[in-house]
């Protein structure tokens with residue numbers, strides 16, 4: 620199959636490109652650096668010519684409410700129009716577990732807009748919602764930092780190794796369209812504060828962690844299940860501590 624990976628230079632995109640190439644598919648990573656821009660439309664018709672599958676793993680450069688909504692709205696509309704013209708047979712996108720439950724988050728509202736545009740497009744599709752990647756801990760801490768304090772909710776998170784999200788995504792990409800939403804998540808649900816405490820300790824970060832039930836995660840309070848997978852989800856095996864030790868050993 621010819622598979623185009625939009626955002627193919629990103630964290631997930633670059634790993635997905637490698638994985639699909641190992642399975643002997645023709646895989647084209649696409650991003651602004653390679654002349655494909657989903658916001659301006661540049662290069663989209665050319666790269667999608669004769670494509671069987673398009674996978675959208677792009678991300679907004681800004682997480683500010685209005686910017687992220689504009690990004691996913693414009694980008695998805697342009698990509699769907701080009702995919703429809705190219706008669707792409709399967710449109711796949713990566714979304715976030717709990718996106719439908721947390722409308723108070725500007726980022727997750729934007730992801731829901733992306734999902735709704737895809738579902739209404741008439742193109743056969745698959746949506747995979749993943750929980751947060753282990754690699755995302757630093758960004759969570761950064762967004763929650765005030766001075767030397769990091770204010771993190773105590774609600775649950777079920778973080779996952781991005782390699783395991785990529786493995787699940789690759790399976791979805793090479794299979795028939797689901798025309799539905801699937802989920803993937805990590806093996807352990809823990810308080811978000813515990814996840815970030817581990818990250819700060821392991822990276823010898825001197826910021827002080829404040830665990831607070833009412834602290835917000837990108838604009839929203841969390842309960843124990845807001846970011847947790849449902850019953851039919853695919854569950855990864857890699858635990859955060861083991862993953863972190865492997866990263867330290869590699870470094």
Ligand SMILES: NC(=O)c1ccc[n+]([C@@H]2O[C@H](COP(=O)([O-])OP(=O)(O)OC[C@H]3O[C@@H](n4cnc5c(N)ncnc54)[C@H](OP(=O)(O)O)[C@@H]3O)[C@@H](O)[C@H]2O)c1
Pocket residue numbers: 625626627628629630631632649650651652655656657658659675676677678679680694713714715716730748749750751752755
């Ligand atoms: N972070 C999490 O924990 C998490 C959890 C669940 C789902 N997700 C979803 O996973 C997806 C991938 O995330 P990621 O962390 O792999 O993202 P990332 O590393 O930030 O990569 C984003 C990619 O999008 C590309 N891009 C940006 N603007 C573009 C444009 N206008 N046209 C085409 N490509 C553009 C970037 O290209 P350049 O390299 O040229 O900038 C890059 O290749 C996102 O949709 C996110 O919502 C994330």
